[in-house]
Amino acid sequence: MAHIPTIGVLALQGAFEVHARRLAELGAIATLVRRPDELAALDALVIPGGESTTFLKHLEREGFYDTLNTFVHTKPVFGTCAGCILLAKEVTNPPQASFGVLDIAVERNAYGRQNDSAIITADTTLPGGPLEMVFIRAPRITRVGPAIETLATRDGSPTLIRQGRLLAATFHPELTDDTRVHQLFLDIVRERNQ
Ligand code: GLN
Numbered sequence: 470m471a472h473i474p475t476i477g478v479l480a481l482q483g484a485f486e487v488h489a490r491r492l493a494e495l496g497a498i499a500t501l502v503r504r505p506d507e508l509a510a511l512d513a514l515v516i517p518g519g520e521s522t523t524f525l526k527h528l529e530r531e532g533f534y535d536t537l538n539t540f541v542h543t544k545p546v547f548g549t550c551a552g553c554i555l556l557a558k559e560v561t562n563p564p565q566a567s568f569g570v571l572d573i574a575v576e577r578n579a580y581g582r583q584n585d586s587a588i589i590t591a592d593t594t595l596p597g598g599p600l601e602m603v604f605i606r607a608p609r610i611t612r613v614g615p616a617i618e619t620l621a622t623r624d625g626s627p628t629l630i631r632q633g634r635l636l637a638a639t640f641h642p643e644l645t646d647d648t649r650v651h652q653l654f655l656d657i658v659r660e661r662n663q
């Protein structure tokens with residue numbers, strides 16, 4: 470029988486419940502992760518949106534940083550919005566610590582106050598037609614390295630990217646009914662477990 474992947478959702482802050490529900494609907498075992506020792510049992514992890522600065526504070530306080538750093542350098546991880554910021558090699562506006570595993574530069578809160586939330590439908594390389602993307606105080610990816618595959622864009626900037634076992638979105642795929650982005654992550658996790 471095929472192995473059913475166990476995917477954790479980092480549950481320190483942000484929209485973790487919705488991610489977990491979506492992953493469970495798609496056939497994964499979804500667990501909420503609140504302590505560093507819980508990472509050991511996981512095949513993969515979702516780092517949800519929220520506030521990346523607050524994430525960093527929680528991670529330091531809970532003694533999470535080193536364990537999570539090892540995890541993101543070895544296992545499949547999907548970072549959305551603040552999660553994408555935490556994975557990036559370079560963070561600006563303002564500069565901030567990050568795991569540096571995704572070869573991208575990202576500018577925080579890049580769309581300004583008036584445009585800080587938006588729903589945009591754009592083309593994607595994912596099969597099934599255009600993708601609806603919900604942006605909330607979103608970052609903008611300003612540079613991508615050669616190992617990055619761009620799967621969707623907003624005004625020419627990448628919004629959904631893949632680097633091997635890593636997936637990142639500057640929008641919130643858990644807030645639309647379209648399951649393709651989470652499905653892609655599950656496919657990445659299953660590929661790795663074969
Ligand atoms: N503005 C947040 C940050 O810079 C990200 C917003 C989000 O995750 N929706 O961390």
